[in-house]
Amino acid sequence: MAWGPDNVRKWSTLALLAIMGTALTVATDSPGFVALISQKGLDFACQQGMVVLQEELQTISVPDFSGVFKIKHLGKGSYEFYSMVVNGFHIPNPEMKLQPTDSLQLSIKEASIKISGKWKTKKNFFKASGNFDLSVEGVSIFADLTMGSDPTGHITITCSNCDSHIDSVSIKISGSMLGWLIRLFHRKIETSLKNIIYKKICKIVRNSVSSKLQPYVKTLPVISRADDVTSIDYSPVAPIITTNQFLKGELKGQFFWRGHRGPYPIEPPEMKFVPSNDYMVCMGISDYFFNTAVFAYQESGTLRITLGSRLDTRFHLNTDFLKGFLPKVAKMFPSMGVQLLISAPSPPHLSIQPSGLSFNPKLETQAFVVLPNSSLIPLFLLGMKTNASLEVDAEDNRLIGEMKLGRLLLELKQSNFGSFKVKFLEDIINYLIPTVVLPKINERLRRGFPLPLPAGIQIINFVFNSYQNFLLLEADLHRT
Structure with a gap:
């Protein structure tokens, strides 16, 4: 895929050089984000x-x-x-x-x-x-x-x-x-x-x-606000590297939850690539960058979605639909609302391959009956497995994406009202997740996440290529 003032802003392209080959600090970490500028x-x-x-x-x-x-x-x-x-x-x-x-x-x-x-x-x-x-x-x-x-x-x-x-x-x-x-x-x-x-x-x-x-x-981001929940650490982790063709900067490239910033049990992978002289800049974006985003949202509780009894005009989630496999619940709590809490028990790991970005999330759905006084009665806990892919693009100097999910496979992990066959729920879950949950996720992904660029500079004519453990974004620059 490809796209094609004031005095201070006219300096902005020189400012970009600084973040591409940034500060003289002692290296303590491997980079999650690498940026180069060509001649x-x-x-x-x-x-x-x-x-x-x-x-x-x-x-x-x-x-x-x-x-x-x-x-x-x-x-x-x-x-x-x-x-x-x-x-x-x-x-x-x-x-x-x-x-x-x-x-x-x-x-x-x-x-x-x-x-x-x-x-x-x-x-x-x-x-x-x-x-x-x-x-x-x-x-x-x-x-x-x-x-x-x-x-x-x-x-x-x-x-x-x-x-x-x-x-x-x-x-x-x-x-x-x-x-x-x-x-x-x-x-x-x-x-x-x-x-x-x-x-x-x-x-x-x-x-x-x-x-x-x-x-x-000073407008170059060291900590860049991603949204109301997370920020991205773009601080340098190594001294500038210069060759006769490129200026190279190594950045932390790590998401973190602003409520609490702790270490992550993952390390950035090594990124080896030969950038093209046909573009002005290129950015190596590792799977570490994306996976720290998952950790940050997991830690903040954002990766939890609650579905209530009224989902849309065509479907009402209540105890009546449980009659076929949990008749005891339908009898004890007639025509009462059912609430589903969908969450990830552990952060899904995203993998970048030459074929693209993919991951196999393991999810859980906890079902509750909602009593008239709004208290909750636990019903059952389902484990869900699926395969997913992520398509990455860029817009307005932000990485944007779209997630696609395969069919969900269910497993009954716990039931407070007797065992039942999960196939009775597979169709309804495979309807709810793609039509209700996935659009919420993709709405957030379309808002995107900021790239480390100074004000007044826009990337144009850009292309993405996938490699082992990282994406390579190559682009030209335009002063706005």
Whole structure:
């Protein structure tokens, strides 16, 4: 299956890099969720980030400056350059490269700056003024972005090193017949302007990273709310891994019930895969991720569904239908309501194979008579077995799913009013579970569970593939 702003949001693709290859913490767990970004994704992130950086660089403020000159036979005079504004900062070919030091290097070459302003000069009682245009050519910027984490597990990004270079500066004077005075010492003026701009460039780059990118990185989820019951722990479990092709991050990928967070008796499986360079990102989602969801909902009591006497307009669950196999109950409690409590005595284990996602849940149904005062009389306990499959998709940056069930096989585990053959109940149970219970489960699965993505980024053109013990989601990115 496949699908195809503000300044802070334009940094969001760079923020995605941080979660893909996240913080420098000591590895203590195996990952339940692995994410990688390819050079294609890195290129996309760089282009998006340059939109903001270019806007920031165009805000370079060039202060007024003045000086004195001395010309042989003419004596001393003064000059002043003022009202200078940047008309454009052109960045032709920005690049973002992976570094073996677990960082990213931003490189900009052959950029150019256009500046205009006013000038005036004075020599004794002679005065002159006019306009000027300044061209700054061959601007190079090299900046290292180092990723780490704070004590809460949130990603940090800092500009650990920045260097810039300017090849040449040229000035064009206009507006006065005495402009030749300025031209006599234009090299001194060009050098002064070059030094001013040189000092400003890296300061702006550092400020942009700290004031725009770093706050946005805070939107990357460490703990992501799944619903009213559970959350997902997307905290890093290992240092960043870099290759010449990919940036790799290993995340916990664990659901937990917010009422109580305890350890689970399962471990994440090893995930080995070779991602495709055709997509910007890929995410390995292990069966551990899904099974911790089952544990969390089991622990919270969510995996318990109660069916009352009135299920729909066609069927009423009461003691009358028990006459055929439990006549004693029908006689003792005539036309009274029956309640079914459906639960899983132990968390079902989901398995991911190349053929898809499947599991064999073992369920129980406890039946009660509902007395007029609402008290319950236990009737019997049924064990139920079935096979099930889960189809996984994605929508609005959330994993969604649909469960399908096979026929349920029943076993009488306990009866307070005598033994009976469960075949009398098989048809009714196989009607109730698919038509009443399963839609409730699929309604929740359609609401989905959030993927670890920053605000302002959406996955598109995505595909799923199943492997042994994990799913692989490959996708491109889009800035919303």
